[in-house]
Amino acid sequence: MRPAPHHISGAAFSGLAAGAGGAQAVAELCAAQASKHRLLVRLLVDQAGDARVSRAYEALAEMETAAPEEIGRCLRHPAVGAWALLACRGQADPARLAAVALAAAVRTRTACRLETPVRGGTLTLPSLGLLTLPEDVPDGAEISVEPADGGAELRAGRHVRRLDLAGDGPGWQVLHRVPFGPDVVMTVDDLDPYRWPGDDVDGRLTDERRQLWASCLREAWKVLQTRHWTVGGEIATAVSVLTPVVTRSLEQHSASARDTFGTIALSDPIDGMGMALTLAHELQHAKLYALSDVVALTLPDDGRRFYAPWRPDPRPLSGLLHGAYAHAGVAGFWRRHTDDPDDGERAQVEFARWREASYQVTGTLLDSGALTEAGTWFVATLRDTLGRWQAEPVTPAAEAQARRQSERHRSAWTGDQA
Numbered sequence: 001m002r003p004a005p006h007h008i009s010g011a012a013f014s015g016l017a018a019g020a021g022g023a024q025a026v027a028e029l030c031a032a033q034a035s036k037h038r039l040l041v042r043l044l045v046d047q048a049g050d051a052r053v054s055r056a057y058e059a060l061a062e063m064e065t066a067a068p069e070e071i072g073r074c075l076r077h078p079a080v081g082a083w084a085l086l087a088c089r090g091q092a093d094p095a096r097l098a099a100v101a102l103a104a105a106v107r108t109r110t111a112c113r114l115e116t117p118v119r120g121g122t123l124t125l126p127s128l129g130l131l132t133l134p135e136d137v138p139d140g141a142e143i144s145v146e147p148a149d150g151g152a153e154l155r156a157g158r159h160v161r162r163l164d165l166a167g168d169g170p171g172w173q174v175l176h177r178v179p180f181g182p183d184v185v186m187t188v189d190d191l192d193p194y195r196w197p198g199d200d201v202d203g204r205l206t207d208e209r210r211q212l213w214a215s216c217l218r219e220a221w222k223v224l225q226t227r228h229w230t231v232g233g234e235i236a237t238a239v240s241v242l243t244p245v246v247t248r249s250l251e252q253h254s255a256s257a258r259d260t261f262g263t264i265a266l267s268d269p270i271d272g273m274g275m276a277l278t279l280a281h282e283l284q285h286a287k288l289y290a291l292s293d294v295v296a297l298t299l300p301d302d303g304r305r306f307y308a309p310w311r312p313d314p315r316p317l318s319g320l321l322h323g324a325y326a327h328a329g330v331a332g333f334w335r336r337h338t339d340d341p342d343d344g345e346r347a348q349v350e351f352a353r354w355r356e357a358s359y360q361v362t363g364t365l366l367d368s369g370a371l372t373e374a375g376t377w378f379v380a381t382l383r384d385t386l387g388r389w390q391a392e393p394v395t396p397a398a399e400a401q402a403r404r405q406s407e408r409h410r411s412a413w414t415g416d417q418a
Contacts, residue, residue, distance in 0.1 A: 006032045006294045013374075016291060017381035019328050023233035029290035030238060033261045034076050036293060040084035041075065041097065048087075048094040052115045052140075056097040059112055060104055067108040074104045077127035078241050078260040079192040085259055086194070093117055095140075102145050102154070103128050106163060109147040116143040118156070125163075129174040130191040134159050173204070178214040181221045184236040188213065189243045189263070196265050197257050202244035209268060213242065219272020220279060227336040231280050231329075238286055239264055239279065254278045256285040258292075273343065277333055284329035288322055297321065297375030306364055309357035309409055317370045321379070324361040328386060331355040335389065348398035351389075353405055359386040 012025035045057045064071040074080070080100055086092035098116040103125040105112035116123065118141050123131040133141075137156045144155045151163040161171045168174055175192075177185040189195040190204045205213065224232035240262045247253035247267035252274055254266040264282040269275040291297070298318050305314030308323050315323065331354035337347035362383035365371060371379060394402075 006035055008032065008291065008294050013291075013295065013378070014381065016287060017378040019325070019332060019382055019385045020230055021234065021287065022230055023237045026234045026237045026287065029287060029294075030076075030262075032294050033081070033290050034072065037075050037081040037084060040081065040088055044084055044087040044094045044097070050095060052095045053097050056095075056101040056114055059101045059114060060097075063101075063104050063108050063110050063112075067110075070107040071104050074100060074107055074127055076240070076262065077187075078263040079189060079194040080126050081261065082197065082257075082259045083126075083194040092194070098143075099124060100126050102143060105145040106147075106152045106165075109152075111144070111146055113142060113144040115140055118143075123156075124192050126192055126194075127175065127187065128165065129163070129172060131161055131163075132171045132173075133161070176205075176210055178210070178217055178242075180217055181225070181232070181236060186217070186239065187241050189241045195241075195243045195260070196245065196263070197259060198245065198255065198265070200245045200247075200253070200255075201265075202246045202267070205244055209244075213269060216269040216272050216275040217242075220275035223272055223276040224279075228276070228280065228333065231283065231333070234287075235279050235283050238262060238283060238290075242266065244268075252278060254282050256282045256289065258289040261286055261290050277330070280333045281326055281330050284326040285322055288325050292318075295374050296372050297378055299370045299372060302370060304368070304370070306368075307410070307413060309361065309406060310354075312413065317365065317368055320361060321365055321375075324358045324365065324379075325382065327354045327361075328358040328382060331358060331386070331389065335392070338394065345398065348394040349401045349405070352394045352399050352402035355386055355389045356402065357406065359383065359390060362386060 008028050012021060012028045015021035015025045045053050060071060083092050083096060087094040095117050098114040101114055102112060102116060106125065106128060118133060118137055118139055121133050121135055121137065123133060125131065131154065133156055137159060141156050146153045151165045154161045154163055162169050163172055165174060173191060176188045178188060180186050188205060188210060221232065243263055243265045245253060245255065245265045245267055252267050252270055254264060256264060264279060266278055269278065298321060301316050301318065305316060306320050308315045308320055310323055310327055331351055334347040334350040337343050338351055340347060362379050365379045366376065
């Protein structure tokens with residue numbers, strides 16, 4: 001299980017700096033993140049000095065020889081990377097690598113037997129689902145996997161659980177997969193304890209809510225394929241997991257996190273257009289998180305905080321950069337809809353507001369003196385894109401409405417800081 005060196009080509013960096021990049025550039029980011037996960041797993045094995053962890057690692061290496069793609073999918077699962085990072089920091093159990101190996105055994109249809117931590121009578125198989133085991137199964141149990149039609153049989157002592165990868169069963173909850181376009185599916189991870197780092201994580205989706213998500217995702221794909229084929233290709237390449245979070249408002253809430261690359265967290269979507277916008281917005285954050293793991297764009301935080309036209313609170317420079325990049329993506333999304341019969345009026349206002357906001361913030365970033373050489377070039381290139389968009393016409397009414405919204409936000413922010 002050798003990690004590849006982290007590398008981003010000049011062409012990919014240039015495309016990403018311009019605000020997009022395309023599927024090939026995003027694939028380079030995904031490869032770097034896959035290498036990061038492998039490095040973390042190798043490090044936790046070395047740090048643990050635990051025979052259970054070493055055996056799990058050996059089992060993964062043996063399975064990878066015959067089925068490298070499936071092992072790669074298992075290791076790239078966002079919750080695996082999040083757990084591995086915490087384990088390296090001493091904040092999670094490294095022996096959970098055995099559960100990763102058992103999940104890989106199910107994926108590769110390989111017989112496998114490992115001592116595996118069982119917490120509170122449950123065992124998560126990352127990327128697959130959650131097992132509930134009888135109370136007499138010890139916390140450190142010998143768990144075996146045997147291939148079976150449609151999934152596997154898992155044995156813990158005298159107890160047997162049937163794992164159906166297509167649906168739930170007695171003592172088994174599967175991670176459901178929903179289509180995104182004709183050739184891509186996304187996993188709804190609403191079970192893994194490492195699926196999301198925030199305190200807003202939601203629980204298991206009901207069948208009704210999951211059907212709503214699937215319907216909105218289908219409609220989002222249509223929107224993206226009609227108007228945003230480049231963004232659609234980037235999402236299909238980078239995003240593999242959706243995880244539910246709660247919202248305290250009537251509006252849809254979404255987020256991305258550096259340590260769960262490939263996951264977009266969101267509350268219940270409202271419609272296909274909203275889902276498409278959410279995916280496009282959070283994709284920008286995911287791209288920038290992954291790029292920042294390979295290329296330093298900002299200098300260490302010096303304590304300064306800056307006004308962000310999209311937030312009520314002052315932001316550090318790195319957060320300001322993220323906001324500018326994400327809202328450039330939002331502006332680019334609405335730019336493609338300014339002539340829509342139904343959404344054109346709203347699109348013109350949103351395009352006008354966020355192109356201007358992001359343009360202003362790129363100026364703040366360039367004037368800060370806190371960008372690296374690569375970061376300066378990146379932000380200047382993004383600013384060039386936004387500058388070209390400034391010349392594109394919108395109606396006077398849309399321009400005026402966008403200006404009023406921006407002024408209200410700035411006035412509210414100024415009042416809060418007084």
